[in-house]
Amino acid sequence: MKQYAILQKSHFADFISALAVEQSVMAPVAKGYDNYAFEPVTRASQIALKHIPTILPPKKYFMPPSETILEYSRREGEAVHPVVEYEKMILFGVHTCDLMGVQCLNMALSEHPEDINYLSRKNKIAIIGLECEDYCDEYASCHLMANDLPNGGYDAFFTDLGDYFIIHLNTQMGDDVLGRTKLIEPSTESHWDELMKFREKKRSVFKNEVPVTHQKIKEVFDNAWKSPVWSDIAKRCLACSNCTNVCPTCYCFDVVDEPDLDLITGRRRRKWDSCQSASFARVAGGESFREDRGAKQRHRYYRKFKYPVERFFRYFCTGCGRCSRTCMAKINLKETLTSLVKELN
Ligand code: SF4
Numbered sequence: 044m045k046q047y048a049i050l051q052k053s054h055f056a057d058f059i060s061a062l063a064v065e066q067s068v069m070a071p072v073a074k075g076y077d078n079y080a081f082e083p084v085t086r087a088s089q090i091a092l093k094h095i096p097t098i099l100p101p102k103k104y105f106m107p108p109s110e111t112i113l114e115y116s117r118r119e120g121e122a123v124h125p126v127v128e129y130e131k132m133i134l135f136g137v138h139t140c141d142l143m144g145v146q147c148l149n150m151a152l153s154e155h156p157e158d159i160n161y162l163s164r165k166n167k168i169a170i171i172g173l174e175c176e177d178y179c180d181e182y183a184s185c186h187l188m189a190n191d192l193p194n195g196g197y198d199a200f201f202t203d204l205g206d207y208f209i210i211h212l213n214t215q216m217g218d219d220v221l222g223r224t225k226l227i228e229p230s231t232e233s234h235w236d237e238l239m240k241f242r243e244k245k246r247s248v249f250k251n252e253v254p255v256t257h258q259k260i261k262e263v264f265d266n267a268w269k270s271p272v273w274s275d276i277a278k279r280c281l282a283c284s285n286c287t288n289v290c291p292t293c294y295c296f297d298v299v300d301e302p303d304l305d306l307i308t309g310r311r312r313r314k315w316d317s318c319q320s321a322s323f324a325r326v327a328g329g330e331s332f333r334e335d336r337g338a339k340q341r342h343r344y345y346r347k348f349k350y351p352v353e354r355f356f357r358y359f360c361t362g363c364g365r366c367s368r369t370c371m372a373k374i375n376l377k378e379t380l381t382s383l384v385k386e387l388n
């Protein structure tokens with residue numbers, strides 16, 4: 044397998060058409076008012092090559108907002124059987140922050156017991172990354188979270204260098220999928236030099252977005268449990284759950300049984316749930332062990348910046364900025380982090 048290849052921009056339209064003939068291609072599509080969504084595409088003209096993070100992250104293809112996980116029948120001789128539905132597809136145009144989001148989910152959902160539905164989809168979806176050359180907007184903190192530059196998690200990765208894309212072929216799947224288009228060409232030393240120049244320029248653009256180092260964030264959260272920041276957030280938070288619904292690393296779900304009208308057959312479904320919703324922490328007897336909105340928000344932040352460090356040795360925030368972008372109460376993750384950092388100093 045060759046490591047690097049190029050695709051001439053003049054061949055991009057044919058490239059997307061060739062991929063779409065073979066299987067479903069999902070890519071960012073402009074939805075108006077600077078909103079983007081991953082949707083099925085068949086033509087290159089549908090794709091927004093320059094886009095800020097999509098409303099929902101690519102997570103929706105690996106773990107849909109709602110899915111059937113088993114079907115049952117109480118008729119004699121019939122039983123419960125698990126349902127694992129997946130579609131072979133190509134995700135094109137995934138930014139480095141969302142690649143990291145998928146890497147986080149891979150870790151969490153590969154733990155015992157493995158999430159078979161997630162992992163089955165993961166094995167069937169080819170991911171083609173696309174490099175950003177500048178900040179998406181003021182909400183992004185990808186440099187702080189150490190993923191403004193590519194760090195794996197893709198089958199192939201595109202960097203736009205003007206007249207052509209340079210492509211890192213990272214897996215056999217990536218090599219096979221792109222090779223079948225017969226449109227990619229071998230790269231030369233000069234293409235590689237151009238990529239190095241691009242990255243050098245990028246390093247001067249992406250700078251610390253919050254006054255703390257990546258390593259020190261852990262210390263900030265060792266100190267933050269009793270911070271007044273949480274009561275300030277509690278006064279503003281509407282508990283709408285938008286921030287968790289759009290987060291690429293949130294994976295909590297609720298399970299509901301749906302009996303058919305015959306009361307003999309039915310199915311069990313799971314759907315995304317959120318630590319911000321009132322019912323999430325409610326237990327038998329109607330008690331809730333995390334009633335206060337400040338405590339709910341603290342839990343959300345600790346699930347990004349403290350608990351995963353103890354378990355997976357990494358933060359579970361990609362710096363995508365979706366939570367701040369979507370919050371109706373204008374609760375801003377970078378501002379919250381900055382306030383917590385000030386308390387440490
Ligand atoms: S999006 Fe904002 S208002 Fe809604 S739950 Fe999250 S922090 Fe609270």
Ligand code: SF4
Pocket residue numbers: 286289290291292347359360361362363364365366367376
């Ligand atoms: S916490 Fe916010 S910035 Fe971090 S990954 Fe989730 S949505 Fe993105």
